[in-house]
Amino acid sequence: MKNSKGRLSKRRAIVLLSGGLDSAVTLYLAKYDGFTVNCLIFDYGQRHKKEVEAAKKIARQAGAAYRIIKLRLPWKGSSLLDGKIKIPRPDKADGIPSTYVPGRNIIFLSYAVSFAEAAKAGAVYIGAHTQDYPGYPDCRPQFYRAFSKTVSCGTKAGVEKKKIEIKTPLINKTKAEIIKTGVKLKVPFELTWSCYKGGRFPCAKCESCYFRSKGFFEAGLPDPILLR
Amino acid sequence: MKNSKGRLSKRRAIVLLSGGLDSAVTLYLAKYDGFTVNCLIFDYGQRHKKEVEAAKKIARQAGAAYRIIKLRLPWKGSSLLDGKIKIPRPDKADGIPSTYVPGRNIIFLSYAVSFAEAAKAGAVYIGAHTQDYPGYPDCRPQFYRAFSKTVSCGTKAGVEKKKIEIKTPLINKTKAEIIKTGVKLKVPFELTWSCYKGGRFPCAKCESCYFRSKGFFEAGLPDPILLR
Numbered sequence: 001m002k003n004s005k006g007r008l009s010k011r012r013a014i015v016l017l018s019g020g021l022d023s024a025v026t027l028y029l030a031k032y033d034g035f036t037v038n039c040l041i042f043d044y045g046q047r048h049k050k051e052v053e054a055a056k057k058i059a060r061q062a063g064a065a066y067r068i069i070k071l072r073l074p075w076k077g078s079s080l081l082d083g084k085i086k087i088p089r090p091d092k093a094d095g096i097p098s099t100y101v102p103g104r105n106i107i108f109l110s111y112a113v114s115f116a117e118a119a120k121a122g123a124v125y126i127g128a129h130t131q132d133y134p135g136y137p138d139c140r141p142q143f144y145r146a147f148s149k150t151v152s153c154g155t156k157a158g159v160e161k162k163k164i165e166i167k168t169p170l171i172n173k174t175k176a177e178i179i180k181t182g183v184k185l186k187v188p189f190e191l192t193w194s195c196y197k198g199g200r201f202p203c204a205k206c207e208s209c210y211f212r213s214k215g216f217f218e219a220g221l222p223d224p225i226l227l228r
Numbered sequence: 229m230k231n232s233k234g235r236l237s238k239r240r241a242i243v244l245l246s247g248g249l250d251s252a253v254t255l256y257l258a259k260y261d262g263f264t265v266n267c268l269i270f271d272y273g274q275r276h277k278k279e280v281e282a283a284k285k286i287a288r289q290a291g292a293a294y295r296i297i298k299l300r301l302p303w304k305g306s307s308l309l310d311g312k313i314k315i316p317r318p319d320k321a322d323g324i325p326s327t328y329v330p331g332r333n334i335i336f337l338s339y340a341v342s343f344a345e346a347a348k349a350g351a352v353y354i355g356a357h358t359q360d361y362p363g364y365p366d367c368r369p370q371f372y373r374a375f376s377k378t379v380s381c382g383t384k385a386g387v388e389k390k391k392i393e394i395k396t397p398l399i400n401k402t403k404a405e406i407i408k409t410g411v412k413l414k415v416p417f418e419l420t421w422s423c424y425k426g427g428r429f430p431c432a433k434c435e436s437c438y439f440r441s442k443g444f445f446e447a448g449l450p451d452p453i454l455l456r
Contacts, residue, residue, distance in 0.1 A: 067302050073339075074295050075346035103342030106382055110338040111301075114331030118303035143382035150378050154334055154371035 012036050012121040013167075014112045017066065019054030021192045021212060022127035022170055025178050027062055028185040029169045030125045038119060039066035040112050044073065044104075048198020057191045069111055075102075099196065099207065105138035109147055109166070116164045117157050129170040129178070144168050175215025183221065190224035202226075240264050241351040241395075242340045245294065247282030249420045249440060250355035250398055253406050255290055256413040257397045258353045266347060267294035268340050272301065272332075276426020285419045297339055303330075327424065327435065333366035337375055337394070344392045345385050357398040357406070372396050403443025411449065418452035430454075 013035035015027045030037050041055040052068065059066040105128065112124040128139040137143060148166045152158035170178050182189060194212040195202035202209045202225065216223040241263035243255045258265050269283040280296065287294040333356065340352040356367040365371060376394045380386035398406055410417060422440040423430035430437045430453065444451040 069302070071299060073342060073346075074297070075343055100384055101342075102345035103338055103383060106338040106378065107335070107342060110331055110334040114301060114329075114335060115303055117330035118301075137384055137387045138382040140381065143378065146374065146378040146381045150334065150371065150374040153368065153374045154366040155331060156328055156365055159365040 012038065012119060013123040013125055014116045014119070014121050015039050015064070015125040016108055016112055016127070017041050017055045017059060018127070019051035019058065019192065020127075020194050020208075021175075021182070021187075021189060021215075022129065022178060023055075024058045024127075024187050024189070024192050025182040025185065026125050026127035026169060027058065027064060028182065028187045030123070030167075031062060031064070032185055035123060037062070037064040037125075038115065038121065039064050040108075040115060041066055041068045042108055042111075043068055043070045044101075045071075047196065050193045050195075050198045054191055054193035058188060061188045061191060067115070071107075073101075100136055103138075105143070106147070113151050113155060113164060117155055120162075122163065123165045123167050125167045125169065127170050128168050129173055131172075131174050141168070141171055144171070174218070175211055176218035179215050179219040179221060183219075190227070192225065240266065240347060240349040241353055242344045242347070242349050243267050243292070243353040244336055244340055244355070245269050245283045245287060246355070247279035247286065247420065248355075248422050248436075249403075249410070249415075249417060249443075250357065250406060251283075252286045252355075252415050252417070252420050253410040253413065254353050254355035254397060255286065255292060256410065256415045258351070258395075259290060259292070260413055263351060265290070265292040265353075266343065266349065267292050268336075268343060269294055269296045270336060270339075271296055271298045272329075273299075275424070278421045278423075278426045282419055282421035286416060289416045289419060295343070299335075301329075328364055331366075333371070334375070341379050341383060341392060345383055348390075350391065351393045351395050353395045353397065355398050356396050357401055359400075359402050369396070369399055372399070402446070403439055404446035407443050407447040407449060411447075418455075420453065 011034065013030045015023070015030050015037050017023045017027055017039040027037060027039060039055070039059045041052060041059070043052045056066065105126070109124065109126065116124050128144070130139055130141070144166055151164055151166065155164065157164050173181070194208045196206040196208050197203045204213070213223065239262065241258045243251070243258050243265050245251045245255055245267040255265060255267065267283070267287045269280060271280045284294065333354070337352065337354065344352050358367055372394055379392055379394065383392065385392050401409070422436045424434040424436050425431045432441065441451065
């Protein structure tokens with residue numbers, strides 16, 4: 001929302017929406033915080049389109065505007081982009097899983113910051129957290145602190161002291177806590193899609209399915225996607 | 229260059245190549261530093277295609293591989309992207325010029341870092357400097373320091389202590405110094421294109437033409453693009 005003086009309005013926020021459970025809760029939290037939300041959805045060559053379709057449905061359900069950015073990284077290096085690399089089963093071992101996409105969150109956040117500047121938004125929301133994937137470096141708080149500094153140094157908005165806040169409201173929450181928060185905010189979990197594979201039903205085997213079902217179990221709630 | 233242990237080789241670098249004079253000198257500096265170079269060229273909806281064509285010619289001349297990334301920011305906010313906003317004449321006034329593209333260098337660097345991780349490169353070179361455009365926040369040293377921190381916190385390479393250095397060899401140089409460096413390195417200045425407009429000849433009026441001609445004048449050298 002622009003005000004008459006062209007100042008960055010604190011009332012508009014950009015939300016990175018993936019179609020998964022975490023970003024859906026993040027969208028509803030941004031709305032709860034009083035922001036008018038513009039969602040940014042990336043079609044970045046994921047193995048399937050279900051995520052993008054889910055994101056569109058969630059944005060519509062929340063009454064939020066959205067834009068889809070189609071981007072293709074011409075290099076591989078992740079099992080999420082490269083059909084030849086096997087998607088890992090849930091693995092307790094340390095280390096960064098093969099589903100890590102090089103620089104993904106840096107790229108997504110950069111677009112969001114550009115959009116925020118152009119739309120005079122005061123915040124960017126991202127549903128990253130450390131619980132499921134301690135191995136993903138771009139889900140850790142220190143990354144978001146460093147990125148926030150980059151934004152305040154490297155944007156017109158930052159130089160003009162019109163802060164674009166990078167908000168990570170889920171950063172230290174467990175999946176069960178995220179789900180309970182979402183239930184309170186009436187997040188349409190039945191529209192979200194977490195499975196790394198694009199079948200008719202979730203595969204129930206990949207890491208993402210594992211963390212989702214564990215989260216609903218620990219929250220003591222049924223997963224509505226399984227009740228459809 | 230990958231080595232047998234899959235370590236990040238210090239001998240491969242990604243260079244952001246725009247087709248202008250600064251990034252051409254940067255490419256030759258990276259080669260001079262002993263790197264095998266992969267150039268990254270962005271076709272981001274500039275008003276004309278001459279820049280991208282120039283970048284391709286420069287990469288070929290330097291014997292460097294290149295990749296072109298086509299991206300479209302669906303929002304405007306810059307006279308470089310929006311035909312309705314007038315490109316400014318050289319202006320001594322303070323402030324950020326209308327040619328500033330929101331978040332541009334953050335986006336470009338993010339792609340370069342992703343590419344560097346995937347290609348196991350040890351450095352990203354960008355020809356930014358503060359002299360021509362003190363108004364561009366994403367050309368200042370503090371931005372690059374903050375971005376370097378972001379990369380070391382937010383990438384697999386950084387976590388595994390395989391540093392991806394963000395190199396800005398021109399950061400404090402004047403245009404005349406950049407040109408003199410380029411002459412020593414045999415940079416094909418005749419292939420570079422600086423003008424914001426896409427005419428057959430440079431317009432000689434826009435900011436970018438102004439800084440280029442001032443640079444050649446101060447270096448005491450003719451601009452070979454005018455001798456073609």
